[in-house]
Amino acid sequence: MDLLESLLQYPPALYARGVIELGWGWGTWLAATLVVAVGLGWWLRGLGRRRRDRVVIGLLRAGLVALVLLALARPVLVVPSPRAVQGQVVVLLDDSRSMGIADVDGAPRARLVTEQLAPGAGAVARALEARFDTRYVRYAVDAVPMDDATELRFDGPGSDLAVALERARTLVGAAPAAVVVVGDGGHDGTGRIDDAVLALRAAGVAVYTVGVGAERHALDLELAAVHLPRSVLVEDTVEALVTVRHRGLAGRSARLVVEDGGVLLAEQALTLPPGSETASASVRLEPDEPGPHRLVFRVEAVDGEVVAENNAMVMPLDVRADRLDVLHLEGEPRFEVKFARRAVAEDPVLRLVSLVRTAENKLYRLGVDAPEELAEGFPTTAPDLFRYHAVVLGSVEAAYLTDGQHRLLADFVSRRGGGLLLLGGRFALGEGGWARSPVADLLPVSLGTRDPDFAELVHVLPTIEGVDHPVVRAVDPAAWPRLPPLSVANPVRGVKPGATILLAGEGAGGRSSPVLTWQRYGRGTVGVLPVRNLWRWQMHAEVPAEDLTHERLWRELLRELARPAASPIRLRATPEEPVPGRAVTVEAAVVDAEFRPDAGAEPELVVVTPLGARRVIAMSPATDGEGLYRARFVPEGVGRHDLEVTVERPPLAEGATPRVELAALSVEVTANGREHHGAELARERLERLARATGGRYFPAAEVVARPAALAEAITMPDDGLETTERLPLHAVPALLLAILLLASAEWIWRRRSRLP
């Protein structure tokens, strides 16, 4: 902004184009002038005898009053509105890789664009240029203005229509009269097209769309979706849900393979159903090597496929060796302790700490890390309890814990996200008085009243709801019927709404009762298993030595309980399929030692690129959540990017070194992203876009057949709205400066003339 513009408040060009209007009418002006003239004359008479003084001061004072009156009159500069620039059209050309698909009469989509719609290139473009001031923008993951057809490269790894539309709206500092979108309608950006459409509608900008490509391919096989957790624990069983879409292959079969670094992990034959164009499959994987993995899911291509690039997907999978700490409290020595410990002893993830009351006021600790761990018994503070990921309560009465410990357990589940499992036993559940404790609210079942004589022998089987649950799936389905019966030690009065019975027991007379009931509570999970001798599935004479039901059940029970327990830093990166050049947002949710959102943390993001370069980025607090922090980075190349977020914590003791908490995540940046997935012409999206803004959709063939059709369809906005803008001038710096100068001049003259 130069000095003149600063003094005038607005660009001088605006003054040249506009007209200044005053807010007062003639009557007001006349009255004000008369009052001022009379007042001025009367005032001048008393100003001394020198005529020259009266003239000079009178003129200065008159000018001063005139400027004040001018400011009071609320002057405005009336200029034409910059809302719409008449005759300007922005053409958005899809410059992404999917434009290389050869489905326009056997030719690539890109050829039609370069020959017909690029700047000055073809008849359609020339028709537009003849009629409008036409600007061109090429778009992929970003939108870049262009002047020449040679700038089109068709190598963008993604298509972000939202970014492109927003760029078109603001390209020349004012909204254009119309926007033309030329492409296949693909959109895999993070921006919302609806938001861009709203802004265009508000500015009265119509969008005309030209669809390039085939709406439906004759023969294609596409890996449409893979649902896989981003991170798992070592030796977890992972289930990947795969969806395959096909065209023209109904009734045939396809081969699905999963590879990790070139090593085949799984393969599966898929039958493509005749009545549907999608098929799904579930693939079980058991990753055992800790660290980041790059899984490639692929359906093998068939001859004649239009798009071969959409047959595979790269899915990052972090296999973590994090330790899950589980605290098992028993009110009496029980073989369940021994056998549970045996069952999970070889698990590389679980650490089972057992706290067993062996006599009144005597505790036996097993599996502790250090002599001081649990030295005072069951934890009494949140940091001490929240260091565990799950708690198992065995045969221990509710009264063994204080009210504070009961509330702590409730917070452990609901706030910390910990798991809680209650086993059966003579001091457990209803018999232990848990029905009246605060913990009862967490349970998936209503507990029965105290009944020391209750005992029921049941044969356990999965329920229909339970068969797909990871705990149940851990057991070989063929094993259930041959497992020996278990003793249910505590009656369950009912199952709460929202809870799921995973295992049911059939007792005498065919009566069925819940054996393993499960529910989410707050952020955590709660299970009730009212049997007192699960160890029979390990020891019983009818259970063969090679049967691993007992081990698998305990391992999966404890893992499933402990797994959702959040770490103090939870990470998320979007988009999930990053490509070079497109910003990745890393979000960290940070909590303190009591798992309350930590708004005072100062997390730091370290991005390690595939070449080993480290970039340190400070994360900023987000406004949409307490304890939420975000940072962005733009990947420059393909490959695995390792993300680490660290938060420095105060030392545990004075003089000790600060502790550092760390969370890690890796993202796989691919050259192609999902650009070739769902690559058929998205006609519906383009039609909707045109319809929503008052424009029109054109199939490419139509504009090629009649090049002028598009230009003729574009109409200038005539919406009857105000097309001028009124800019206030009463506070223009030049006016205020002039008032100040006149007042100063009068003061100086008076001083020189020795007037009061």
Next chain:
Amino acid sequence: MLVVALGAGPLGAQPGDVPAHEFYFTRAIYGGGAGSEWGPRWAIDYPEADQHFLTALRRLTIVDATDGELAVALDDPKLRDYPFLYILEVGSLLLDDSTARSLREYLAAGGFMVIDDFWGTWAWENFENQMHKVFPERPIVEVPLDHPVFNAFYDIDRVIQVPNVSRAETGPTHEYDGIIPHVRGIFDDEGRLMVLINWNTDLGDAWEWADSPSYPLRYSTYAFEIAVNFVVYAMSH
């Protein structure tokens, strides 16, 4: 003393299909060797020793222990309902292949066996031979005093030779050439103790005669303490 015949199924406390209590002091019935004047070898001190120990166990700890004795044959499938097993006088133990296999499977599945009351080289050699049938590859080793079994409930800092009732007052405390008492063990692949061997000592007599004014308190006290440790350890490791 109760004299029972082999092959008669579990003796003593008669739990239903599934044991109702958490802990049963289960004595192994086995064949082999000549009976003694007190009945078969497996039944020495039975059932008084077992009953006295259970009384002490219930009084000293919070273990849900049955109040009656229980004896089960080594090859009885019901044995798998009871993960704690007590066996004594193994100097005359004789295991056929089937019984040895049953015992191996019992221990591999998680069972815990305590051996007591056998003395001297001859008895050891027979026991070692029999255990070799069960675990041909597993050595029998000394259990060091810093092993958790010695601190599971009481802190045991030395191994005492517990004499039988006839030698407790008069001495010497040992029998045959079994002068030095030992606590030895057989461990599984994960380092867990499966078999605990009390050689050159007689814990059973100390329990049986604990209520006798003539039996020295120091022996019965020690016998109860170390056996409570065995039970707590067996139920948690």
